[in-house]
Amino acid sequence: MPKVHTEVDPLLDALGGRGRYQLLQYFVSKIYAFSAAFQLLNFVYVARNIPHTCGQPSNISDIFTAIDDDTFTINNSNIYYDKCGIRVVANISGDTETKQLPCLYGYNFAERKELSIISDMEIVCDQAPLKGLGQTLLIVGQGLGAAFLPIFSDRFGRRPIHLLSHVIVMALGVGVAFSPNFTAFLVLRLILGMFQQGIVLTDATIGIEVFPTKYRKLVAFLSNISWSSCHLCLPLVAYLLRDYSWRILQLGCTSVSLVIILQFFFLEESLRWLVANGKPKQIKKLLKRAAKISQVDYQHVLDVYASLNTGQEETQKDQGGSTSKEQTASLLTDPVVQTVDDETHSLLDFIKVRRLGLNVAVLWFIWFTDSMTYFGLYFTSDALAGDRFVNVVLLIVVTMPSSVAIYYLVDRIGRKKTCILLHLTTGFGLVGATVVRELMGNTGAGAIISTVFSCFGFFGAFGAFGTLFFYTPEIFPTNIRNVGLGTSSAFSRLGGMLGPFAGLLSEYVTWGPGAVFTCCCLAATAMINLLPETNGKELPQTISDVKAWYETNNGEQKMDAKVKEKADQKTE
Structure with a gap:
């Protein structure tokens, strides 16, 4: 044939x-980015910490009944209602003695209790560690969704999986708002994360497939700008709904998913997918x-x-x-x-070829590193200290110039060199922030200088992510493109789950997170050199198209003889 x-x-x-x-x-x-970004980041507002102290009993004598010590009386004792305990200090024969009680009578919150799910469901004190599960489980869901949903996207098309995922995200967003307890909230967040990746990854593939090769850098630029712009809208919505309960805020964040109505009427299937299938x-x-x-x-x-x-x-x-x-x-x-081709299209067939399998391994590690670095920087920074609305805006604004950098670099110096430069920038920022913090401390001038270096880290990490989202699909053929992107994103979620633990590590070894992130970034920088340069090449439709990149041509790497022989036999 x-x-x-x-x-x-x-x-x-x-x-x-x-x-x-x-x-x-x-x-x-x-327009999917409104749904994806709002559900991913609204946890900062839906589950914000509200200052609290232990509640007071209706009858003070109840406290002394709970102490069960006759030497402690109302007349010789002072009662202090702390954050997570009731402290009773008594003057007994000239000596001071203290008794500690848990918050037996509930909690008093500085603001209305229903403004945050943490205060509403009293996920405080002994249960405070459970708070992080709300975001961690969503990231776990993202990993599961990235691993499995792209298989259906490559099999049944981009459009149906994108629309189905979008509808489910909207339904789950409403379900989260009506969660009867924290367990239901966590389960719904986990499932929501799965389908959030369904709309994110199919959109990334649609965006890269709808334009000819020469416009790919425009795609990357507009994608990053649209994502950042949607992020900037979230603080505005949260600010407008700041006096309402967290349930109303969750519904407000979910309401943006109504834009799916436009997608039902105007979004078409990918032409590349139709041709390939x-x-x-x-x-x-x-x-x-x-x-x-x-x-x-x-x-x-x-x-x-x-x-x-x-x-x-x-x-x-x-x-x-x-x-x-x-x-x-x-x-x-x-x-x-x-x-298009009579060969089997699956990721397993792709990685069976030694050289192509190496590409997959490299991409998985780079995605893992970038996610761990970005979320690690996020959770170990003071970006959210102070005003919770202004600081989120500032954090996003810091990362936006990297989109401009990608636009001007990916075609001029190529995808590989752009990735290398951005990873080096991240490493530079991490090393600088770590060294300054160790030598000058995290106050005064030291805090200012280390913050500047941290901004370089955010700049590079966000830019590296943006580049990967359109560089990765260019390496995979059409029928496994979304699977390739999905598995890479799944590995990034592993890094995202490890990132928050950087704060715990820093409590014991202050320079630990910076050292780990820097080493991973340097390793990723070296490994990027093993990937093919896709600048100026049309998106591969088949595995044979990718193999052809490694055929002997002007001194380029020679394809394995056995693989070439099999490819020739298939062509015949």
Whole structure:
């Protein structure tokens, strides 16, 4: 069987390249970021700490009954209601003695109890360690969702999984608001995290597949800016709802998911996925609709598609002819022509090839490192001290310039060098902040200088994440692209779960978190050199397309002889 052309860029160019259709699809898909960002970060406000002290009994004598010591009386004792205990100090024969009681009579909160789930359900004192589970379990859910949902996306298409995940996230968001207890809250957050990744990863793939190769850096720039912009909207919503209960705030954050209505009407399936999976009827309908939106000639688009599938593009140029409508219709309904490749498409087949399997291992480690570093910096910084609204805005604003850096660097110096530069920046910030904190302390000038270095760390970590989200899909072929991105994201969640423990490590070894993060960043920087450079290359449709990158060409690495022999046999 002759090899079928797998290029899709000429077809996207025929639709306008960066035409109205592509822009519509991109921006309609990007509105997901409101749902994903709000559910991921609203825990800062929904579960904020409200100062409290132990509650007072209706009858003071009850305290002395609980002490059960006749030497402690109302006349010789002073009672102090501390944060997590009742302290009774008595003057007994000139000596001071103290008795400690737990908060037997509930708690008094500095603000209305229902403003936070932590105060509302009294997750304080002995139960305070449970608070972190609300965010940790969501990250665990993200890892599970990233590992499994992309399989269905590659099998059944980007659109159905994206919409289904979005609907479930909205439903679970409402469910969280009506949680009867903290256990239900945690379970719902876990499941919500799974489907939050369903919309995040399918959107990342849709964004990279809807534009031709030359516009990928624009995709990365707009994706990072849209994500940061949605983050900036969260403090505004939280501020407007600051006087309402945490349940109302949760419903307010979930209400942004109503944008899914627009996606139901305007979001289309990925053209690359349809071509890779041989869907002629859907392709014909999509091309017709896309040509109308982009205001281009529909017949010309069909001619380009037909020439790509039959390998007649150059012949038509020489003859000055074009494909007839009858020929085009035949090509569009011929399931054999639509078959991109007869090889099995799975991540297992991809990693069986030694060189390609190494790419996967490197990507998994880099994703793990970036997530651990970013969340580690977040949880060990003082970014959320003071005003909880202003400081979150400042933290996000610090990371936004990295999106601009990505836009100007990825095409000029390539994906690999951009990743290397951003990881080095992160390492520089981590080393600087750690050294200054150790030598100058974390007060006065030392605090200011270490904060500046920490900002470099945030800048690099956020930029590295942004680059990976469009660099990773470029390395995998279409039918396992979302699986490749999903498994990489799953490994990043492992890092995200470890990141918060950096605060615990710093209590024992102050320089420990900086040392661990720096070593991982330096290791990732070295390992990036093993990845292929995808700058200027069309997205691979098949595993054979990726293998071809390593064939002997101008001194490039030679593909394994056995693999090449098998590939040649398949081609024949």
